[in-house]
Amino acid sequence: MADERDFLSEQRERFETFKGQALGGDTQSTGESDEKADEQIEKAKEASEKPVMAEEKEIGEGAESPKGPVGLDIGTSHIVAAQEKGTHIHAVKQLNAFFTVPKSKFSRSILNKNQVMYYERENLFYVIGYSAESFANMFNMNNRKPIKGGLLSSDEEEGLSVIQAIVNTLIRKPRNFGEPLCFVIPGEPFDGRDSVVYHESVINRFIGGMGYSPISINEGMAVVMSELSADDYTGIGISMGGGMCNVCLSYLSFPVITYSIQTAGDYVDSMTGRAVGEPATKIKGIKEQELDLTKEPQDRIMTALHIFYEELIFRLLQSFQRVLTSTDKIPKISNPIPIILSGGTATPNGCRERFEKVLRSIKLPVEISGVRLAGDPLNAPAKGALIMAMTEAG
């Protein structure tokens, strides 16, 4: 499996080289048209220092047509769109979930009356975003997800159309055709079960179809772009999401190592749920509201959450150690490098400290200067994608 992954990543790099050559001629010069590129990079660096103002998309609120570059993070739990707006980065998010209701005149009038976001296909109404969560709670059922384990779910035939509909609630067609939009993609899964190629290509097509110039960025790299401008974009970006943990070791903004593990927040929820006999959605709610990893657990749900959180961090760092010690791609790095944690799963109080504790017990071929939590962990990948889009603009 590891050989296969190496082969795939090698092919990918060759493709990237080819793509670079196809776009930029046979040779890539640092001397030609550099001033403009440097100017764009400076603008992007400035943007990375701006604070993120985040908002959840209200039900019934219309999407805007962006002017300027856009960053888009299509995650397992949420979809986040980021744009630069004067003194800050504006991030708007929507739940990446749906719920189906049989089509009828009555249900249509209920949906319209309650300003629920939905679209219709064949004999069903597809209720999307936060509306789906409200509906699922109303019927005491789980909502459905178009992304599973960080990638387009093969179980959901309508997954892509749901994602399209949700993205359309956040952003519409750009005001200027061909505006750059950078979307976040996961790294190739560590255990090699799934591939990112289909996921990336399909999203690339639909973004292109909206009138944007799509570019993709690895999720861990997006974290690096968002948080490590002061470190010359050298360090390790980790995004701990719902379906996946994504890791990128970047050297001077080059993603030297990228991979993912399909074990993340959802795993903690479902394993805890199984251990204590409660539904995963209930555990998720408790985890998001109450979990504090610095405090001793007082009940069995908290005990189980602590256990599975520790296991997740251990698995993540174990994979990291295996990947780093089995590669010859890492250049000599003269100074210790930072690790940045981001994503919803990294947000509970004490997660960073737990991570540091497990990190101390493993040996890595690179020296680590410290572990930091991203400024805005939930929106860091979308912000990083926006910064990448800005470097490509103009």
Next chain:
Amino acid sequence: MPSQVIIFSTDSLRGGIIQEVLKRSGLESLLAGRLLEAGQAIADNAPRVVIFDTKGIFPDELNLLKNLCRALRDTGVLVLGDRSIVDTFSGEGIQNGLCLSDPLDPDLIASEVKQMILSPKTKEKRLQRDDLESDLKQFLKLD
């Protein structure tokens, strides 16, 4: 303005890192992903230093690369890659050559390139541009 440094690397990450580190050291460079492009870039620019990254190249390309190295009698040459491959260049009669085996050490590469550029030997030999062009034309079969 002709580039002082030409980098050949089929690995866009390694090539990009080398190019970036050189840029931070004040050296403009050209990055070529294919050997014939590298040969053409050398013929066009008559660089002071050429960096050949052997990582991931095919055996046939390796032989071509060795021939190209032999043709570069008057240019500083830096060969990078796995020790097993880099070592085979030592006996190839590369003048002004230096072999650095992995792991890739961007800072060392930048400092060696700077030294090569400042070396009076390289400067002096660079004046013999006509010879370099004819050797490369022969290599590229342009005659």
